[in-house]
Amino acid sequence: MKRFFKTVALVPLLATTPPLQAADTGKALVDSNCTSCHGDAVYTRENRRVKTIEALNKQVRRCELSLGLKWFDADIDAVTTYLNDNYYHFK
Numbered sequence: 677m678k679r680f681f682k683t684v685a686l687v688p689l690l691a692t693t694p695p696l697q698a699a700d701t702g703k704a705l706v707d708s709n710c711t712s713c714h715g716d717a718v719y720t721r722e723n724r725r726v727k728t729i730e731a732l733n734k735q736v737r738r739c740e741l742s743l744g745l746k747w748f749d750a751d752i753d754a755v756t757t758y759l760n761d762n763y764y765h766f767k
């Protein structure tokens with residue numbers, strides 16, 4: 677939890693920094709918010725629903741809204757990038 681608050685405090689700074697740090701932010705956000713309903717198996721299951729990077733971005737937003745989190749666009753983008761780099765691999 678401590679790490680999560682630290683990350684949130686850093687988000688405005690990270691928004692303009694290179695992809696590697698954005699990916700770290702994405703991982704931190706997913707690890708601390710996105711494991712209560714499904715684990716990462718949902719991103720790699722055989723009939724996964726998300727087929728494009730745009731759909732991934734929308735799904736991240738949908739799940740984030742269902743949590744009532746009010747993330748910034750930069751957070752949505754960081755999580756989209758993280759999930760794409762590690763699970764979806766869209767171009």
Ligand code: HEC
Nearest residue numbers: 709710712713718719724725726735736739740742743755
């Ligand atoms: C309130 C429960 C809940 C939480 C919390 C949640 N999700 Fe989901 N998520 C779902 C459900 C339900 C599905 C759809 C599963 C299905 O279709 O079988 C889903 C599916 C997804 C998918 C699509 C998987 C596919 O089939 O390709 C992604 C990506 C995703 N969630 C990301 C996230 C992220 C990022 C977070 C954290 C912000 C998150 N989820 C938190 C309920 C949740």
